[in-house]
Amino acid sequence: MPYLSECEVTSHHELSPGHYRLVLHCPEIAQDAQAGQFCMLEVQQGYYPFLRRPMCFERIFKDSVSILYKIEGEGTRLLSALSPGQSINVQGPLGKPFPLEANHARHIMVAGGIGIAPFPALAEAIIAKLGVTPEIIIAARTDSMLLCEREFQQMGCKIHLATDDGSAGQKAFASEVLRALAPGPDTIAYCCGPMPMMKATHRVCEDLGVRCLASLEAEMACGDGVCLGCVVEAKVEIEAERMVRVCYDGPVFDSALINWDNY
Ligand SMILES: Cc1cc2nc3c(=O)[nH]c(=O)nc-3n(C[C@H](O)[C@H](O)[C@H](O)COP(=O)(O)OP(=O)(O)OC[C@H]3O[C@@H](n4cnc5c(N)ncnc54)[C@H](O)[C@@H]3O)c2cc1C
Ligand code: FES
Structure with missing residues (x-):
């Protein structure tokens, strides 16, 4: 409540x-x-x-x-x-939190820009509740937009930096960095950032058989499941259940549930 x-x-x-x-x-x-x-x-x-x-x-x-x-x-x-x-x-x-699943050896968080925002709390929860130290890909347009590096260092996380302009870390998109880390079926990925970045991350995970949880953004009015202002399309056969509410059913979804063709 x-x-x-x-x-x-x-x-x-x-x-x-x-x-x-x-x-x-x-x-x-x-x-x-x-x-x-x-x-x-x-x-x-x-x-x-x-x-x-x-x-x-x-x-x-x-x-x-x-x-x-x-x-x-x-x-x-x-x-x-x-x-x-x-x-x-x-x-x-x-909204619904990130589920903490113990059956994965490797946890990789993939952040685009201000999409880094939920990950310090998630890293702390994974370390405290699952006893695993996650890795993080911090990607942004340029170096001044890379946030929280020190906080993840203090938690002992392995950090992979990437910028669009090459001003810090690799000159690459977050999804390309994820692919290069060769995640496998023992990996769970978490992503948050602009929709095209999460779509690309989902595609990499789909290719490699990696479970991926995406924290979606949508413009919101009530924030509590009532107004339907924040719906996105899910891949669901039953038409009446196809539009899911980011505020109430999410914001965290299995990326395989979302219809990324819209982004
Ligand atoms: C569940 C959830 C969690 C969020 N957490 C954070 C966070 O931790 N840190 C953070 O900086 N932002 C977060 N956001 C996005 C944030 O809510 C918006 O940036 C903010 O509402 C914009 O308000 P504004 O009045 O400054 O901009 P507005 O004048 O309302 O809009 C400015 C521009 O931003 C776009 N925009 C507005 N709201 C959103 C939105 N919700 N998602 C995407 N684009 C939007 C508009 O289309 C417009 O182009 C989150 C959004 C959601 C749905
Ligand atoms: S913001 Fe009202 S239903 Fe999601």
Whole structure:
């Protein structure tokens, strides 16, 4: 059951141009939150902007959560003006978390740009609950957009960096780096990022027989399964069950369920 809480901002920093980390004191939400779930933030009190903005949990602590976000438009620009000591209304935790499956020897997280956001919490959960240290592919357009390298280093994760312009790591797409790592049927991959990047990652996993979990993004209104504003098409025979809600049925889906032809 999601909570609706006024949460105090305890820390808020710009990490690189346009990219921020926001830490919120929210004991009830933090207690229930799991990696892969998200919350809906009322970026400013009142009716503007009318809709809350969905953000996943970067890390989950005892009585707080951190959120890693990129300025996209007006809502995230308003969010970036919040100062420590101010409060923000938060609804969460929402959605289905990443399942933690013990039957895989190798766990590889594949992040494109701000798609890195759910992976620090996931890496911590995999290490704590499964006793395995995951690998991570951190891919972005350019080096200033590569985030969280230090956090994954501290967790002992093997890190593979890639940029579109070759300014750091390999000059390659995330999916190409994944293929070169030769994952096999003992591997589970997790991906989050722009839809075309997740589509390419899904195709590599499909080719190599790798189970892949994708954390999807969609524009959202209610965030709670009611408005159907966030549906995506699944590969399901029964027409009535074909549209799945990213907020309620996801945001984490087996990538084999999604109809990637639409992206
Ligand atoms: C489950 C979920 C978790 C998310 N977690 C994070 C996160 O941890 N960090 C983060 O930076 N962002 C995250 N997002 C995306 C974030 O919600 C949007 O970037 C944000 O709502 C944009 O609001 P805005 O008012 O700044 O931009 P708007 O003015 O609303 O839009 C600016 C541009 O961004 C596009 N856009 C808006 N919302 C989304 C969306 N949900 N997905 C893709 N494109 C969008 C619009 O089409 C437009 O082109 C998440 C989205 C979902 C659905
Ligand atoms: S945002 Fe309303 S159903 Fe998903």
